[in-house]
Amino acid sequence: MSTLPAFNPPFERMALIGLGLIGSSLAWAARRYGLARTIVGHARSEATRARAVELGFVDAVMPTAHAVAANADLVVLCVPVGANAAIAAEIGPALAPGAIVTDVGSVKGAVLRDLLPHMPPGVHIVPSHPIAGTEHSGPDAGFAELFVNRWCVLTPPESADPAAVERLTSFWRACGMSVELMTAEHHDLVLAITSHVPHLIAYNIVGTAADLEAVTRSEVVKYAAGGFRDFTRIAASDPVMWRDVFLNNRDAVLEMLGRFVEDLTALQRSIRWGDGAALEALFVRTRAIRRGIIEAGQETDAADFGRRDHET
């Protein structure tokens, strides 16, 4: 894609807007690998800013997004997708020509839509999606290794400067990630099925279980080892972040959800009519995908559904 060397000099000043799980992890990673001379951060909440200083993953915090963005050569928006437009409007006037502005959101079409109108000439927008996370939120949840061995998708607009894309690619690679480029539209479709709809149905079944009359909530909690707890893990993810994902990737999510429900209806019919062969055929088929994920290194082949009791 470019003839630049695989690794470029680090950034002078990295500005993090949002200091939650991703923002703090990014700061830890940048620190560990020497990717920015100075790391400055902004969070809306004063408590979060104070905590960031206490934990020590930033060199300084500032009370406005405008202030951290000034003179930064890398600005990373680590906020729920719905907050991007307002932040872009605020930081636009502060941005220096040549600065790279990126984000870490799970939806990419909306990022270009929200950021582009506010960017002054000479500023490079290259949206990122580091596909890494845990169900924990906040500045205390971060750790430098979050990105290791994970994929990061960049969705540069057609007009993007190849050198800026290359520089950001090197940055994510230095954090331990593999980088892939695609259009924002394709990203949003891929993530709808691999992430957004899975989260939606996890949230949904946990809600359904909580509302039952015939089965108590304490029974649900007690017998969660039968499969349910794997859903609660992802249904504990940050509510505001996920609200914004669904509001901003509506079309792709509704399309994938439509297919999911269609398939589920067929399965429901197989159960009602006792069609064991149809059930077994699906259940055999899905094993192959699991195998692919383990072989691709995106999961460990742990024999315990995430339990570690018998190992520790």
Add this chain to the structure above:
Amino acid sequence: MSTLPAFNPPFERMALIGLGLIGSSLAWAARRYGLARTIVGHARSEATRARAVELGFVDAVMPTAHAVAANADLVVLCVPVGANAAIAAEIGPALAPGAIVTDVGSVKGAVLRDLLPHMPPGVHIVPSHPIAGTEHSGPDAGFAELFVNRWCVLTPPESADPAAVERLTSFWRACGMSVELMTAEHHDLVLAITSHVPHLIAYNIVGTAADLEAVTRSEVVKYAAGGFRDFTRIAASDPVMWRDVFLNNRDAVLEMLGRFVEDLTALQRSIRWGDGAALEALFVRTRAIRRGIIEAGQETDAADFGRRDHET
């Protein structure tokens, strides 16, 4: 329930019918804790029987269920639920009076239906459901600690002998489990929401993803860390076992599935109409359940969705 001591002498001869994940784990546990003087096993496949001898978790294997059941004071059916009736018919004539017959299936109403007609007088049926498992199957998948810190539900019929129930309770406790008693009907309802429907929708979404035209299978595998991989884990469980669960717990599964789809439809509508408040309200509510599961010791509070990369 009973005035018997909490722990009774071990069984003389434990017969395991089925030597897969649960059968082999049970043999390892019984061995480690000295719960049976002799452990004999039967599996339909000759290769599995040979492997069981090789691995050494049974004292002997026999080519028929009838032969292992003879003279056993504890018979444990560790086969898919759909195989119970045929096995009961085969072992019935071999069973000695006083023997306890149990199983390990995820559906309990069907067990009584399938076993009762074949049991000679003086034989005690006490169905069990040790709620423990991994996505791996077969005799090599077993380990003694599988049951530790997990719940086991017993669903004795009303006519059950309290001494037999107590003896079996002690057996499961000695394997490390907490034991709870309930009716088979209630068990099947609880498990429909905590286990059966979660497995069904996990199988379903993995199937939906595999069938997409716009997103390739390799993309699904690559970006699975966004949430999808947590579903593939449970969608890799034993296909025949799960086919039988759905065929034998049809009514409760369809009832819970109906509620799930109803809730999902409301959620879909919230996304279509941009109702962020409704989405956020659900997402906040589901976190509390997750917290309950961690507090109840049914899950570790691991910050990594089951990944261990950054720890090893």
